[in-house]
Amino acid sequence: MDQATKRELLDKDRQRVWHPFTQMKDYARQDHLLIEKAEGIFLYDADGNRYYDTVSSWWVNVHGHGHPRIKQAIIRQLEETDHIMFSGFTHRPGIELADKLLAIAPPGLGKTFYSDNGSTAVEVALKMSFQYWRHVGRPSKTKFAYLANSYHGDTLGAVSVGGVDLFHATFRPLLFDGYRLPSPLVGEWSGGRPTPEAAETSVAKALEAVKQLFETSAGEIAGLIVEPMIQAAGGMLMHPAAYIAGLRELCSRYDVHLIADEVAVGFGRTGTMFACEHAHVTPDLLCLSKGLTAGMMPLAATLCTDAIYEAFYDDYETQKTFFHGHSFTGNPLACAVALESLRIFEEEGVLDNVRAASDALRGHLPGLETFRHVANMRHLGLVAAFDLYADAASQTPYPPSERRGYQVYLEALKEGLILRPLGDTIYYWLPHCTTVAQLEDIVSRTSSVLERLGYR
Amino acid sequence: MDQATKRELLDKDRQRVWHPFTQMKDYARQDHLLIEKAEGIFLYDADGNRYYDTVSSWWVNVHGHGHPRIKQAIIRQLEETDHIMFSGFTHRPGIELADKLLAIAPPGLGKTFYSDNGSTAVEVALKMSFQYWRHVGRPSKTKFAYLANSYHGDTLGAVSVGGVDLFHATFRPLLFDGYRLPSPLVGEWSGGRPTPEAAETSVAKALEAVKQLFETSAGEIAGLIVEPMIQAAGGMLMHPAAYIAGLRELCSRYDVHLIADEVAVGFGRTGTMFACEHAHVTPDLLCLSKGLTAGMMPLAATLCTDAIYEAFYDDYETQKTFFHGHSFTGNPLACAVALESLRIFEEEGVLDNVRAASDALRGHLPGLETFRHVANMRHLGLVAAFDLYADAASQTPYPPSERRGYQVYLEALKEGLILRPLGDTIYYWLPHCTTVAQLEDIVSRTSSVLERLGYR
Structure with missing residues (x-):
């Protein structure tokens, strides 16, 4: 693109x-990055600079940009x-897409209801759950339970079950x-990575809070909504699968719908097709979007039981x-893309690559953990995250006004790396096509950025 | 498509x-119509039957299906x-799309914020308005005014400003x-089409209600939301442009945002590019979707003042x-389609065709009005609607359990016509490519359907 056109745009x-x-x-003083080409894991700006899209373009891209089968x-x-x-x-x-989704989803789901994005997938689930209880003669069940640090979208119904005060x-x-x-595990990390025993205690404590709530109030609760395995926008907070299994058990026992919001974590990102699989759990309502179209265009689905x-x-x-x-419910273009993406999953061994990349990623993370100001390294599938602290040992944060995460983001762009932060949390949310060599390069560039900014 | 495949699907x-x-x-006993081809104003089912898409596939299609420039x-x-x-x-x-939209929108709008569908365009407008008043030091302005019979979408924020009890x-x-x-004009139609004097009185009365509300409560009202010119899902209820002009004047006088929901009526459907143009009015927030992508795929925009x-x-x-x-904010595919659609508007004289088709449509409607059970014929641009009554003179409705509108829908399909009803209201919401000959055929087929069902 010539520079005059670029400037004008x-x-x-x-x-x-x-x-x-x-x-x-x-x-005000810097431009948005003007992207004019996207291929595989890379974005290219109007000056020809190349960037690793390590956040899969806001967690949507799956098979890399410009996949020929998706275009076809x-x-x-x-x-x-x-x-x-x-x-x-x-x-x-x-x-065909409705049928296919139900075939690969956790067993026991019966119907697919389409909408356009993660927020609407969640709104559909909330409204279905709410209305269901009216139809079965339990109209007092009108409220929803949700977790601290949860994020389920930006329409006002979805915001109502959001637990990130900055946004909501x-x-x-x-x-x-x-x-x-309470969010499982948060506040339990002091001093570093939780031991298996600490994790077990945290899960038990978080589930006990659910049980106590249900004990007193299940009669007025329609559903509980959760992002299985990773509370993503809330800071890439991960919890053990036992927490999700425990939620399933409690929801069944107390007659509360379990609503799994897999908008972010679905379609292989955590290493399994759906995150609920880690806990061998079927929710009553399953919300899907983002990776559903391999990150090409808007589409969402809410799957429910018969x-x-x-x-x-x-x-x-x-x-x-x-x-x-x-209006655009079940958009044929988007459904055709989603079907092709699922065929690619099957025919090109995508989940095998996810597992290989995930293993390689795990191998590289200890190198990042050697940085003095890096703490709470966590990892699942193609997602990894760590937090920056003024003092990691005591988990003393930097003053928010320093916007450390944002500084890392700006510096990483110079290194050809998109490291979009959540506050002072830095994360990868990699596309499934990431190769082992690319992973090595990404982690090495991340090291350089941290080194230059004095986090050693 | 072979019959086995069709049955299986x-x-x-x-x-x-x-x-x-x-x-x-x-x-339970009839199938959804399985569509396998779409071209111009026509849909074709798996048996090769052809249907006039007189509702523009839920009010989204603009240039006809499969327009070659849109595909390219x-x-x-x-x-x-x-x-x-x-x-x-x-x-x-x-x-480029943001720039173009602001160039053709009513003058005085400054910024484009993208989202995915009509509901989210409305949610964005509500949240912007709400948050705006906090930022300018008037945090008591937290509520919204809306009209009876209004429909603004199905996410819970949009439902909160909806006025159709059946849905909400x-x-x-x-x-x-x-x-x-109160909705302007509703209940004022008794006895048939309103005279200009009756319309003027109705508008004055409806505006007086707004003024009284603002007089007592503007201090706690952030915005007023309206579908300009046609309350669509509420029953294709039309009001004079003077009502919108009056709302603008009152909103300005009492410091309330005027939010125009042109999700349905925008992009030429009423004969002007935007419905607000009929009243020479610029809203503070303008919600767009549906026709934005010529009906190809999801995209929405909320335009606001600087x-x-x-x-x-x-x-x-x-x-x-x-x-x-x-996640899919500003989806490049959808933006590229929307840009091409706006080029087609300019280069192919689309609004001229809308006006010609609208004139032809007006000429044909009196024929439908001769039916004894047809009343309240109304028409604007490519939209026309009438109501079925057991007794039209006294406006006595049919018992809802008879589902008269739905029966017309089923019968019309046999006539190769998609007449999707809203209760007992039958309407056209035609694509901009409709020819005068097609119009004649559509009205004639409608007559046959009404004739067969005994409405003469």
Whole structure:
């Protein structure tokens, strides 16, 4: 791209675009990075600089950018139908994807309801759960339980079950009330990586809080929502699978829907196709998006049990219809892409590569742990994270005004690396196509950045 | 498609898919229509039957299905980038579309914030308005005013400002409180089409209710949200432009944001590019989706004034960031499609065709009005609607259990016509490519359906 065009575009960007989750004043004196090519794990800016997309473009990309089979799937679908409405009408990609998702999801889920993004997948789950209890004669079950540090999206229903005050506290007067449960393991890390015994104690404590809540209040709780295995936007906080297994057991015992929000963690990112598999658990409602289309375009799905579906299935006059829908529900292009992505998973041994990359990643992390200001290294599948501390031993944080994570982000860009932080937490959220050699390079570049910024 | 494949797909559909806004038991003994081809205004099912898509596939399609320039725009974009994150990064189609939208929108809007669908476009507007008042030191402005019969989407924030009880009443315990204002003109139609004098009186009355509310409560109202010119899902209820002009005047006088939800009515459907143009009004926040991508794939935008944007623009530490975002924000494919659609508008005289088709449509409607059970014919641009009554003169409705609108829908399918009803309201929501000859055919087929069902 010539420099005049580049300058013109970036000026227009500053003048016309309000970017998401961004304090725009951060870009008063620096430009957004103008990307003009994307291939595999790499993004290329308008000056030809190359960047490792170590966050999979906000956790969505799966098989790398520009995968030829994904592109071909779109072109093929364009020759059949573009978008057609999905109420009264149906189409092959929408049907086949629904069927395929239920075939690979944890056993016991029966129906697929489409929407457009993670927030709407969660809103659908909340509304289904809420309405279900009305239909089965338990209308007092109207509230939801959720975890501290959870993030489930930015529409106001999803915000109501969010536990990250930075994102959500402002909107309090617009939110419905719920029960906030403690996040497992948080605050239990003091002094470094938790021992197996400490982890077990933490899980027991967190589950005890759930049990106590259900004991007194299950009669008014419709569902409990959780991000299985990793609370992602809340700081890449990981918990043992035993916590999810425990939630399943308690939800079943006390008649509360278990809603698994796998928008971020689904589709192989944790090493298994779905994160619930680590705990051998089937939720009552499963929310999917992001990786569903291999990161190509918006699509979401909420999978539910037949028991939930059947509570809505009745003569029209009984007014049990689930009145929810979005214009582009079941978009055929997006469904065709998602189907092709699942075929790639099967035919190209994607989960095998995830496991190999995950093992290699694990091998490299101790090198990063040698940095004096790095603590709480955690890792699952293609996700790894650590926190920066002024003093790691006592876990004394840096003053927030220093924005250490953000400084790492800026410095990493110079190193050809996208290390998008969450506060002072630095993480990788790698695409499934990452090779062992790329991993080595990524970790080595991360070391250089930390070295230069004086974290040794 | 061979019959075995067709049967297999439809069985899977019934077994696996939960369709939006659908009582699935309605399909216990009939299949969803399996569409396998879409071209221009027509959909084709798996048996080769052809249907006029008179509802533009849920109000999204613009230039007809399978428009070659739209398909080419996708294929071109696939050669540049697939999806990349839009925070910290930017790209040509996202910038150019933001710029273009602001260039064609009513004057005075300054920034574009992307999301994925109509519901999220509305949620963004509500959250921006709410947070704006906090930043300018008026934190008591936390509530929203909305109209009876309004529909703004299905996420719980959007549902909270919805005025159609059939869709929304169930979820009351999850909704925030607001002020429901009377819908202009509703109930004023008794006896047929309103005279200009009756319309003027109705508008004055509806605006008086707004004024009274603002007089007592503007200090706690952040914004008023309205679907300009047509309350669509609420029953295709139309109001004069004077109502929107009056709202603008009152909102300005009492310091309340005017939020125009043009998700359905935007992009030429009412005869002007945006419905607000009928009233020569610029809202503070403008919500767009559906026709934005010519109906190809999900994308939404919320346009706002620079005054709103500037209230969020500050040092990071002041905590004024708008923490909202969706993974696929600014999806490059969708932006590229939207840009191409706007080029088609300019280069192919689309609005001229809309006006010609609208004129032809107006000429044909009196024929439908001769039916004894048809009343309240209304028309604007490519939208026309009428209601079925047991006795039209006294506006006595049919018993809801007879589902008259639904019967018309089923019968119309046999006539190769998609007449999706809203209760007993039958409407057209035609794509911009509709020809005068097609219009004639559509109205004539509608007549046949009404004739056969005994509405003469």
